[in-house]
Amino acid sequence: MRRVYMDHSATTPVRAEVAEEMYKYIIDNFGNPTSLHSFGRQVRNAVEEARENVAASIGAKTNEIVFTSGGTESDNMAIHGVAHANKNKGNHIITSAVEHHAVINTVKALGKEGFTITIIPVDKHGVVDPDDVANAITEKTILVTIMHANNEVGTIQPIQEISKITREHGVIFHTDAVQSFGKIPVNVDDLGVDLLTISGHKIYAPKGIGALYIRKGTRWKQSLFHGGSQERLRRAGTENVAGIVALGKACRLATDDLESEARHISQLRDRLIEEVTSNISYVNITGHPTRRIPGHASFCFQYIEGESMLLSLDMKGIAASSGSACTSGSLEPSHVLLSMGIPHEVAHGSIRLTLGRDNTEEDIDYFMEVMQPIVERLRAMSPLDQETEFQMNSECEACKVSSSCRA
Amino acid sequence: MYTEKVMDHFENPRNVGEISDADGVGQVGNPTCGDIMKIYIKVDQNTISDVRFKTFGCGAAIATSSMVTELVKGKTLEEALQISNNSVAEALDGLPPKKMHCSNLAADALHAAIKDYREKNGK
Numbered sequence: 001m002r003r004v005y006m007d008h009s010a011t012t013p014v015r016a017e018v019a020e021e022m023y024k025y026i027i028d029n030f031g032n033p034t035s036l037h038s039f040g041r042q043v044r045n046a047v048e049e050a051r052e053n054v055a056a057s058i059g060a061k062t063n064e065i066v067f068t069s070g071g072t073e074s075d076n077m078a079i080h081g082v083a084h085a086n087k088n089k090g091n092h093i094i095t096s097a098v099e100h101h102a103v104i105n106t107v108k109a110l111g112k113e114g115f116t117i118t119i120i121p122v123d124k125h126g127v128v129d130p131d132d133v134a135n136a137i138t139e140k141t142i143l144v145t146i147m148h149a150n151n152e153v154g155t156i157q158p159i160q161e162i163s164k165i166t167r168e169h170g171v172i173f174h175t176d177a178v179q180s181f182g183k184i185p186v187n188v189d190d191l192g193v194d195l196l197t198i199s200g201h202k203i204y205a206p207k208g209i210g211a212l213y214i215r216k217g218t219r220w221k222q223s224l225f226h227g228g229s230q231e232r233l234r235r236a237g238t239e240n241v242a243g244i245v246a247l248g249k250a251c252r253l254a255t256d257d258l259e260s261e262a263r264h265i266s267q268l269r270d271r272l273i274e275e276v277t278s279n280i281s282y283v284n285i286t287g288h289p290t291r292r293i294p295g296h297a298s299f300c301f302q303y304i305e306g307e308s309m310l311l312s313l314d315m316k317g318i319a320a321s322s323g324s325a326c327t328s329g330s331l332e333p334s335h336v337l338l339s340m341g342i343p344h345e346v347a348h349g350s351i352r353l354t355l356g357r358d359n360t361e362e363d364i365d366y367f368m369e370v371m372q373p374i375v376e377r378l379r380a381m382s383p384l385d386q387e388t389e390f391q392m393n394s395e396c397e398a399c400k401v402s403s404s405c406r407a
Numbered sequence: 408m409y410t411e412k413v414m415d416h417f418e419n420p421r422n423v424g425e426i427s428d429a430d431g432v433g434q435v436g437n438p439t440c441g442d443i444m445k446i447y448i449k450v451d452q453n454t455i456s457d458v459r460f461k462t463f464g465c466g467a468a469i470a471t472s473s474m475v476t477e478l479v480k481g482k483t484l485e486e487a488l489q490i491s492n493n494s495v496a497e498a499l500d501g502l503p504p505k506k507m508h509c510s511n512l513a514a515d516a517l518h519a520a521i522k523d524y525r526e527k528n529g530k
Contacts, residue, residue, distance in 0.1 A: 305441055307465035311409075311417060324441060324465070333441070345438035381423050381469065383445035383461035384438060 003317040004363045008356035009151050015204040021249045025242040033239050043241050050248025057251040059187035060213050066234045067244050070210035071178040071199035072102040078174045078195040079106045082143045084223040090140035094118045096128045097339035098150050125288040126155035126340050134165045144173045149180035152323050152336040153287030154296025163192030182254035183293045194218045205250035209243030265355050266294035273297050275368050295355040300346045304378040312374040323350040410500040416470035421477050424459040433519025435512045442468045444516040455479050467502050467510035471495050475513035490514050
């Protein structure tokens with residue numbers, strides 16, 4: 001059976017060049033980079049070279065990069081670290097309603113430790129209004145953490161506009177760039193951020209490696225990990241050398257290929273969206289129509305439930321994901337879709353297709369060939385009356401997908 | 408995460424559809440929670456002679472609906488009322504724990520259809 005992977009926002013395959021580089025640091029160069037002897041020194045050089053590559057790929061200085069175990073650790077480390085280092089200044093943290101759980105749950109945990117939290121809402125496309133951030137800032141505000149691009153709907157946030165505001169107020173700004181890095185330009189000075197999270201396995205490096213950028217001079221301290229003096233006292237624990245080397249390599253490849261890949265992948269994505277919306281009825285695209293990362297297509301198929309679609313696609317060899325309750329692990333559909341004002345019943349039919357460098361035109365053909373009968377079959381089984389059930393009063397396209405549409 | 412039996416009933420659901428002159432119709436769930444099951448029955452001399460279903464929901468919702476129609480065909484109403492959500496799940500070799508309470512409603516829909524039949528017939 002044909003197998004088509006359309007879930008690159010979940011994870012990506014490791015590129016052969018990356019795996020080859022890693023292999024050397026698992027088998028031959030196994031030393032501990034902290035060791036004084038030649039085994040250690042050899043590996044130390046590789047770690048520092050990787051750091052240079054990571055730093056260069058986001059326009060940072062090498063000593064501003066700390067290697068971590070991935071996006072979740074970087075987010076935790078950034079948020080806890082700023083919160084605890086600035087406790088004497090204030091206790092207010094601002095975030096958005098569409099953050100990844102690694103951010104939103106970290107912020108909520110701090111909320112139970114005496115910090116006050118403001119969660120900024122988003123519009124129907126999932127965009128944060130910078131004015132809302134400006135209005136939320138008080139003299140107690142110590143941190144704003146808002147993601148660069150959303151994992152579920154691909155919407156890119158106005159990070160530059162927000163950073164102008166945080167700078168004016170002298171508030172530290174962290175962004176989770178896990179979904180944007182390697183897909184669109186990510187430069188810490190252009191974005192104006194103080195801390196930035198990246199993850200390896202979204203950019204064709206393995207799982208278990210990531211990095212946190214901490215701008216020089218940012219009031220931050222390591223508040224989670226206690227141990228040795230690795231990473232200049234910022235992250236204890238023997239370095240994941242093979243992972244670090246892989247991340248360095250993947251960052252370089254991503255930077256080199258950024259433009260050509262973005263072009264190839266957005267073309268495929270645009271065709272996918274066009275074909276789905278013109279050939280299948282009662283489908284809404286979720287997220288921003290244009291301000292979205294390349295490769296990211298997300299929809300709600302009305303009158304069908306997401307998990308049923310995923311299972312049916314999986315039987316045909318296609319890998320996708322959904323924000324429906326059945327796949328979220330809770331009884332609620334995705335908080336991202338709900339906060340965009342998408343009604344529960346529509347959110348249950350959500351599906352996310354995220355394309356990567358290996359996807360082809362034939363993959364899109366195959367998806368369309370398979371998806372149409374799946375939708376027909378599941379809709380034929382559905383007791384919902386497709387003429388009247390989700391009837392909307394308006395002809396506005398946005399109203400059909402979002403109850404918060406005010407157009 | 409699903410058993411082979413669940414996947415079989417999801418892929419090849421039995422007795423999908425409606426009965427236009429059904430003697431009883433039962434519906435449970437709502438679109439907000441993501442599962443709706445509708446069961447149609449035909450009753451002949453206190454026995455379920457035909458049964459159909461329509462379901463909006465996840466794999467477990469579809470498979471349990473399909474399974475309940477298989478279990479109930481040819482049974483008397485009293486026997487049909489003995490079928491519980493748990494026995495439907497058992498017949499499918501089990502369901503993942505989190506599906507047990509949210510998508511395992513097919514027996515409830517069946518019972519609602521029987522209740523509807525009895526009310527219509529003044530029993």
